[in-house]
Amino acid sequence: xxxxxxxxxxKQYSGNDYQAVKSCDMKIKSGDFISIQGESGSGKxxxxxxxxxxxxxxxxxxxxxxxxxxxxxxxxxSIWRSKNVGYLFQNVQLVQALTVxxxxxxxxxxxxxxxxxxEALITLxxxxxxxxxxxxxLSGGQRRRAMIACVLSRxxxxxxxxxxxxxxxxxxxxxxxxxxxxxxKKDKAIVLVTHDSRWITDDQIQYVMENGxxxxx
Ligand SMILES: Nc1ncnc2c1ncn2[C@@H]1O[C@H](COP(=O)(O)OP(=O)(O)OP(=O)(O)O)[C@@H](O)[C@H]1O
Ligand SMILES: [Mg+2]
Numbered sequence: 001x002x003x004x005x006x007x008x009x010x011k012q013y014s015g016n017d018y019q020a021v022k023s024c025d026m027k028i029k030s031g032d033f034i035s036i037q038g039e040s041g042s043g044k045x046x047x048x049x050x051x052x053x054x055x056x057x058x059x060x061x062x063x064x065x066x067x068x069x070x071x072x073x074x075x076x077x078s079i080w081r082s083k084n085v086g087y088l089f090q091n092v093q094l095v096q097a098l099t100v101x102x103x104x105x106x107x108x109x110x111x112x113x114x115x116x117x118x119e120a121l122i123t124l125x126x127x128x129x130x131x132x133x134x135x136x137x138l139s140g141g142q143r144r145r146a147m148i149a150c151v152l153s154r155x156x157x158x159x160x161x162x163x164x165x166x167x168x169x170x171x172x173x174x175x176x177x178x179x180x181x182x183x184x185k186k187d188k189a190i191v192l193v194t195h196d197s198r199w200i201t202d203d204q205i206q207y208v209m210e211n212g213x214x215x216x217x
Contacts (some may be wrong), residue, residue, distance in 0.1 A: 001187070002065055002084075002157055004028040004051060009060035011046045011212075020046045022212040023060065028158060030187040033180075035200050037193075037217070038209030044193045045090055045162055047214065051191070052160050053081045082110040086156030088164045090193075092147045094135040100146045101131040104153040111154030118153060124179065125149040126172075140167040148176060158189045165196060 004027070011021040021043040028034060028051070038044050049055035051062055053069050062069045064084070069077060094103050104118050122131050125145045130138055138146060144167045151159070161180060165173035177199050180190050192199065200206060206217035 001030050002189075003063075004158060004189075005061075005063040005066075006047075006051050007061045007063060009047070009050055009057045009062065011043070011050060011055070012058045019058075019212050021050065021057075021214075024214040026051070026207070026214065028189050028191060030157070030189055031184055032189045033184050033204045034189070034191045034207065035194065035204045036191065036207045036209055036214070037195070037197070037200065040195075042209040043212040043214075044209050047209070048087075048160050048162055048191065048193055052085045052087050052158075053077050054087065082154065083112055084157045086151040086154055086159045088148055088151055088159065088161040090162040090166070092135075092140075092143045092167075094143065094147055094150060096135055099132050099134055100127055100138070100149075103135070103146065103150045107150045107153040108155075111156065113155045116153060116155055121149045121152060141169060141172060144168060145172065145176070148179075152179075156188070158191065159183060160191045160193075162193045163195065164192070165194070165199065 006024055006026040008023045008025060009021060010019055010023050012019045024047055036044050050057045056070050069080060072080060108116055108118060122128060127146060127149060130142050135143055148164060164176055168176060183190055207214055208217045
């Protein structure tokens, strides 16, 4: 069991005269499915990056089981992130010089379960014909599926998903949402950022972001 606490977290990017994220509070526990909706530019990705250990806040704290993650050493924070947070970037990120399978194997080596079945994940994500290809040879939807498979190869405790259904057809979008939903049963937590109200359901803890302010829906 774990708890990630976001405490009065604010972000003002240098050069901007406004706060992209304004004093946000949130708690994420194992088994939670949290959704965040909001207009473009409202601060969703900035908040997700800060809770993931990828973007230091201007003020406020992010606590992992009570310990402030941005007070960890760079090394400790990297290890914390690789074991605990699977970040599905809004723009697909893969190592371009490695095949899909190699990306997944590399990812697994930084994760929680060195025996995790990569071939089963390749099948789950329909990537059998793409596994030996470089990311540049894949379609947009295949690349996104490969990125998600790669992140899940680490078996992270929290999945932070920034618009994970972008580039996907409706069949794959539904499948990916079902895969993310299933993580709850394994006591993981999911934080979903989406524009698409199709993926908002009553069993989620729902938030809305507006001009940097986060409110429970
Ligand atoms: N690296 C950056 N440097 C300066 N300003 C930034 C940076 N990243 C984001 N911003 C600004 O911060 C605000 C919030 O951006 P953010 O990307 O968090 O919004 P978002 O809700 O994720 O939008 P979208 O739905 O379009 O992805 C915007 O005004 C944006 O221009
Ligand atoms: Mg965004």
